[in-house]
Amino acid sequence: MKKIIFLIAALMFSAACGTSSEVKNTATANVAPANTQTNTAPEPVKEETYTAGVNPRADLISATQKLQKLTFWSARITSETTPEANAEMQFVAPDRYRIKKADGEVIVIGNDSFSNENGKWEKLDDDIGEFIREQTQTGIEEGVKNLKDVQIVGKEKVGNKDATIYTHKFGDISTKVWIGTESGLQLKNEVEANVGGKLEKQTTVYDYDKKVNIEAPKIN
DSSP states (O other), rough: HHHHHHHHHHHHHHTTTTOOHHHHHHHHHHHSOOOOOOSOOOOOOOOOOOTTSSSSHHHHHHHHHHHHHOOOOEEEEEEOOGGGOOOOEEEEEEEEEEETTTTTTEEEEEEEEEEETEEEEESSOOOHHHHHHHHHHHHHHHHHHHHOEEEEEEEEEETTTEEEEEEEEETEEEEEEEETTOOOOEEEEEEEETTTTTEEEEEEEEEESSOOOOOOOOOO
């Protein structure tokens, strides 16, 4: 179940710069909220505006900032190389999350968290909401810091929406991001990474149109 919790945090800021695989590896290495006590406070991420390709780097950052401000959204995660990573996620502002995988489901509402394994809901003692908030903020800051050499490689439709395709690379991680031409929102991303000598590929497709509602489950 911890893998599901980590995936929530990873997805919340993977849109920052399409760093899903990098974030997943970082998150799964930590089983507790990040230590926020540092000698110097990080500089806040600059608010960016969508430029429709004039400034590709600003467009990726803007897409992340837009995502954080939406009332609701959902996403589907699929992996050609790691099918166990396949998942569906929903978000309702300001602090409601639901993520479903083949091996279970988690709902987070504020500081209350619930898990369902083997068809039975239970309330968790851990404050997963706080962990997600801390990891999201840290991930966005790190993602923006490492976001360099962003290129535009073409245009393509995602569903029925026109999108511009952006690419960038950080270390062994290659990312392709589709940003809606009209909305400036990230519609899709593909991340390829070399993890322990093995190529991993993960695709996330976002949905901003379907209404999302998340309520606390009935405890069995």
